[in-house]
Amino acid sequence: MSANLQIGEDGRLRHFLSIEGLNRGLLTEILDTAESFAGVTEQSVKKVPLLRGKTIVNLFFEASTRTRTTFELAAKRLSADVLNININASSAVKGETLLDTLRNLEAMHIDMFVVRHTDSGTANFIASHVQPHVSVINAGDGRHSHPTQAMLDMFTIRREKGPDFGRLTVAIVGDIAHSRVARSQIHALNLLNVGDLRVVAPRTLIPAHVESLGVRVFHDLQEGLRDADVIIMLRLQRERMQGAMLPSEHEYYRLYGLTRERLTNAKPDVTVMHPGPINRGVEMDSQVADGPRSVILEQVTYGIATRMAVMSMAMHPVSSQENHG
């Protein structure tokens, strides 16, 4: 899906909307590029001039400090000019359509939109309506896709476990039904040929026919974690409790919360991940979140390098330099 929209005629990344529709080579290229940027972010001068003169707009229709900040930092480290616009539906309240908002911003000669929206498919919609020179990065759309989060997770796994995903057992635990992160992770892990991919949750949090995405479904956490190399815990939105999907936080934690004891079902060198922010005592306890197997803060760090990689690849800085030349 979205392959034609995401990939230019030259086979290079044009927009980054979803993992689905990309190929393993491109995913590996993103990870390799991120690796090169990881070196930059570890230096004392954390900037490269790749996107100097470019203007990037973080167009967030849904509040998100963490994701927006990492995108902003990534853009700044590429030397781009960054605008942060939190729409919060105000334009819509005034009667302006999404397309109107987009057209007005485009008129300010924007080069890239980083978009977050509550409606699935919004990034695709915007990408199909922007001018040819504008790129769109999906920073999360509804329940559909959060591809940069998935890529930073893949980057984290590769750093922890090496490049051979085929020997890995990965368990994704939590609210699969409402998670755009989980969908993107599933596509990415399958593209990278993961050995055994599992999702673990009660039936209320498992979407219809999820097996068709290439996962095995477990309702028992202990079984789902057995011999896992990587555990990815998902954030549980509190409204799921009010929406009658779960009886209580207490019961959820009792059945699906990750504790040190439960971690023993997995491999001894298991890696524990979480896209954040964590509900401590709901999704996992602090001993795990802050424990030796956790790479949660590393994920945040790697998020910047990964987003730098995606932004620079979509923006084709080489060709832009040619234009200026």
Added chain:
Amino acid sequence: MAEPNIHIRGGHLVDPTNGIDDTTDLYIAGSRIAAIGEAPDGFSADITLEASGLHVIPGLVDLCARLRDPGQEHKATIDSECRAAAASGITTLCCPPDTTPVVDTPAVVELIRHRASQLDATRVVTLGALTRGLQGTHLSEMAALKQAGCVGVSNALKPLASTQIERRAFEYAATFDLTVFLHADDPALSVDGCLHEGQVSTRLGLRGIPEAAETVAVARDLALIQQTGVRAHFCRLTTERAVRMVARAQFDGLPVSADTAIPYLYLTDLDASEFNPDFHFIPPLRTQNDRAGLITGLRDGTLGALCSDHQPHEADAKLAPFPATEPGASGIDTLLPLTLKLAQDEQLTLSEAIARVTCGPAAILNLPCGELGVGRVADICIFDAGAHWRITPDNLLSQGKNTPFNGWEMPAQVHYTLRDGRIIFTREA
């Protein structure tokens, strides 16, 4: 002015009601069919329509077409849609009550009738609101609506506040022998959904509408139909299970009928896999299995009618992310060709296909049209089954250019449409 006598010569007549499938002549005197085969004594034609090589069928009766007028004339008008319908062989349109204002008073019924009667085009009949303002809480003045000409009552796509309200509404409608037209949906199960709950909705992260949203509602409605004795019609069924439930109820003798709409026979949720809002429908496009079940239901008569579910929109209504777009498609222009394509593809016989858009819906609406019997009203569609055309938004005559069939090759082109013995459409050579 008196209608002219018309001789339709040498056409291939197909009339499911009277079992006609023959090349013969048809004679119209005034507003009625005077004879088939031989001219009646003393008949003198004012107009002769050459129909050699063409099909002559009853004018189509579209059980559900939104005209958007009054209230949303930026989407369509009675004028634009009635003319488009006439050009598509449709002689009667039934519009649901979800106009603005809602059809819940005789004044709105009269307004629509008046506007339609100003045109020499397709006839318009209306359903009245089942509840005041379609709010689902207070019964509408159904007796007055019937007296004003409403052919049934419906709450359109709006939910009722409770099962108790539904029961009372059924009882009250039954008092006046009004058919209740039902949108089979359990709103708690379909809330905020925009696509069938299945593989595609999971992949795209779109809120799904489960099959049970329809089947639970059908089960509840059937129980109340049995309880109250109301005559009921299930509109736009989309699932194979619901069709089977209705078939069982019909077998048990309940006074129920049902229809489906053209898009559900050709499209499935897989078509929405690129977030294309042209495939955003409520109820949603379902699965291949459901599609097959609907065709079976049409074939065996459980589904007595096939409608366009015409929902014209302005371009902006579809220019947004999929869940934020308005559901539905423009369907008037494609009702006849896509119905005939069912016969062409051997899903139905030609007679079955034509029956579902003529006598079938006429019977559901209890209207004296939809057939070519002598003495019947002369509503007639004459088309060339051998002609082909390609659908593009530009060549749709409806004001709504939103179609999921863009680029499809269509069979059949209408040459003439007659309503009440008057020619309301002639294709220019």
